[in-house]
Amino acid sequence: MPRRRLLFPPLSEWSLRLRVTVVATVIMGLLLSLGVAAFYLTLRWTTDDQVRQRGRDAVHELAATVRLHDPRGDALQSEVDGYNLLQSVDDHDHVLAASAALAGYPPISDLHPSRPGEIATERVTVPGVPSKVFVSATRVRARAGWRTVYAGTPEYQHAAVGRMLVITLVLLVPLSMALTAWLVWGAVRRALRPLHVMSSELAAISGGEPYGRVSVPGGADEVAELGEEINLALIRLQRTVERQRAFAADVSHELRSPLTGLRAQLEDALENPEDEQWPEVARAALDDADRLQRIVADLLFMARLEAGVQIERRPVDLGELAAEELERRRSEVPVELSAQPGVLVLGSPDHLRRLLVNLLDNAEHYARSRVWVNVRAEGRTAELEVLDDGPGIAPEDRERVFLRFQRLGGARRREHGGTGLGLPISRDIAIAHGGSLHVADSDKGARLLLRLPLARPPRAHLTAPGA
Known part of the structure; x- marks a missing residue:
């Protein structure tokens, strides 16, 4: 049954260039995502802290005004430290005074700090204001009783900055990953180019050029070191092949001489068997057989030594x-x-x-x-x-x-x-x-x-x- 081709082959079948590129790109994407998330959270925390500090200052200033004058109606100033949504509310949730931006509005929050001087904050939705409103509240003692004062500001600027930051980050991460993939792909391709050259040269050597060499790239990196080691291995292989060829030629010559002599002696003896001294023929043949045995024994011993047999x-x-x-x-x-x-x-x-x-x-x-x-x-x-x-x-x-x-x-x-x-x-x-x-x-x-x-x-x- 033919093997079904997978849409996404397993990682082991990917090329080295593809694997390195994918791994580097994924790692870069993770690092960028973590960095962007950390940057966004840090910026958000810093911005919230600044808004909270400004709200603290604004509500303290508003509380001082209410404590001294206990205003009524639209008598509150239009803005305090950038906060333009101001209200003074009694214990029955009646708005006693408000800034012009909140004229006729009910209380913008239901926060009621339990102790004087305590400041509570929250984000609320105010009708007519398209964004969230950050509100700071505190309790103050006026001439006619206890009052809760509110100071709020719309988060237009913060929302716009947040949206811009999110869009920028959404675009930055994939663009950075694409740039990383392109750079890594090209770098690995350049790094592997000498290996491809050496691979083709090795294929040519194994295909019929036994004394060839591979090209060693310039420099002193690992690829150059690999090329030098390959050439050294080829030199050793060439010497081994030459030794084996010479050894085979010598062995054939050395074995041919006693075999030829032994055959000649036996043929001569068989041509005239009645004229031969067979004990002498046997002794001569035995001498040649002994020489053959010594040669074979020595060859086997040398073969064991060259094979690196452990002793x-x-x-x-x-x-x-x-x-x-x-x-x-x-x-x-x-x-x-x-x-x-x-x-x-x-x-x-x-x-x-x-x-x-x-x-x-x-x-x-x-x-x-x-x-x-x-x-x-x-x-x-x-x-x-x-x-x-x-x-x-x-x-x-x-x-x-x-x-x-x-x-x-x-x-x-x-x-x-x-x-x-x-x-x-x-x-x-x-x-x-x-x-x-x-x-x-x-x-x-x-x-x-x-x-x-x-x-x-x-x-x-x-x-x-x-x-």
Whole structure:
């Protein structure tokens, strides 16, 4: 059943520009409404307070006049402090005196303050006056008895100001919201323009331009930082692709050689089966199978390292690890060990043992008469070096030896049986343990130096020679 298109899609389907614009506009509308309401209430309270104070003054002045003269008829003044609706009323609600504006009117209010000097106020409707009238009343003692005096003023001006203010506010809020929406929409559009450019460039890169880069806008804002990070990721991706391609080519070459040799041997043997020494054929085939197995095992190990597979780490004493390996090995070349006790690192014993085995195999292959293994601590770093008295490694080849399937000089001989992955695996293990492995300077032979972070400070130095 086709999905029905909603008139108003959910917020999650809105574009970022629309969401930011709507949120900013709504917030601006709420703030403006609250501000306008607070301004209106403050202005209204201030205006009412001023009117109330003027009414207090007017009714006090009118009370003083009534107290002294107790006027009758239309004898009251026409205006007192802006109040032109004036009346003097007795206790029987008879109007005794009034201003000209209230001539012939009944009492404009039924307020009767209970105590002399007390002032009461209210808003009333007076026939003939188109707006509300603000009235102040007080009670005063005249010569002929108690009187209630009223002073009122129409709120023409206040009503006009209120209407103008309400109209202004009604127009101000939506206009301000519309202006905010327009500004935010444009600002977000300009801010997202570099992202759209980078998105199209990334689409082109994924569509067939593997070595492309995205455009980084000028400035030092977050968008520029994102562009730089994308380019760095593309560079790393390019290097990874190049390594994978080179690795695949090297693997195909390395696997093709033993497979081709194995196939050729078997084909030759099958052509003349009666003339072949089958035990020798089997041993040769087994040698090629062993080499294939070593290559595959090394490739799987490197794949696990590159995949970042978590390994169990625990404190490992490099000196003890080296001593155990030398005691287990059966080597034609003597190996001397000088190990400082207590050189502990955090790592996998199996991985570190494999690293040491690879270094020893390499050194024993090239050594003329002897190999040395030294373990010591330098500051916060543990160092393990393997030296031999062989021909050494030329400076221009010191990084090449860590490339996969690279063999130098005598290592290219078939009888060596190496896969060309020992030193690359050793460096990957060192990096996985937060350390490094490189070829260091040496007076004679090759000197491979491993550095790893110490787990804790070592004890005093102790030398232990080994055979």
